[in-house]
Amino acid sequence: MDLLEKVKKVSESTTTEDLEKVKAPLLDYLASAGCLRPLRSMRDRDLLVQDIVMFQVIHRFQEPFQRYSVILTINQHRLPLFCYEPSTLTADQLDDLFTIRLSPEGSNKRVVEEVVIPFWRDYLQDAEEEEGPSKLQKILAFATGASVVPPIGFSPSPSVEFIHKGDDDFSSIPLFPMANTCVNCIRLPLHASYQLFKEKFDFALGNTYGFVRA
Template structure:
């Protein structure tokens, strides 16, 4: 609690605290994070896509999947799909919005070719604990 009082006393210096009290809406963006709206482009740029080396057979299949991923994001943005973009982000990261400081590490799309074939393996997996 002592840190709060020191912070408040520091804000009184040069009249900053009084200015905040008089114009709280002007100072709100400095103290409160307002998440920007999610778009298909924002999500596409947010995810790091890890492709196989150029020239490998796996790479062609991965590029096809990436094209479907981009189409899916656009469909969801246009509300043709059953999800909202925040739901996709929540599935992949556990967060409905991009945090103020971003993600570290960035969410990624990784292709798991090495796993043995089994029922349902073609569905996406996620690890929300990493962020």
């Protein structure tokens, strides 16, 4: 209301002398609004009133409105870069996340590896059914050190490999899965039954502390 009264006095001025007098209390406001102009005639008076109204009604709200529009757009489109929220991990998502690295087709190693692949996938499904996302997060952390998928993904991409007798100087068939979180790789033992595979995997998850290898 105070501004309205001052602007009203400007609009009702009849001489340039009166105009200069009523403009004086508005100098700080006019400087902030960018409305300072020389007043040499009544036409300048009308232009000044128009500038003040334009600033007060339009320009003063333009920048906050633009900021609000940007925030609204981001929220509507949920841009992952600014509004990332980890999704609930599922067995299928975890399976898709890992690339299975098999030995050459036709080799003896490939034959036993193909027996274990269904065990791996069944284990993920059982983990989801038994404990839900929490156990899947443990499996992911076992392999990568991270319990959620980062917004920009993993580098390198997580992978599944297999431990054969003779690998890493193993003289017998290894019993437990191993992981190297530096390269996001989990290595699976080659058990002949799912029950044994599950038992040894559960033991490894429950007794792993820290990263790199278990």
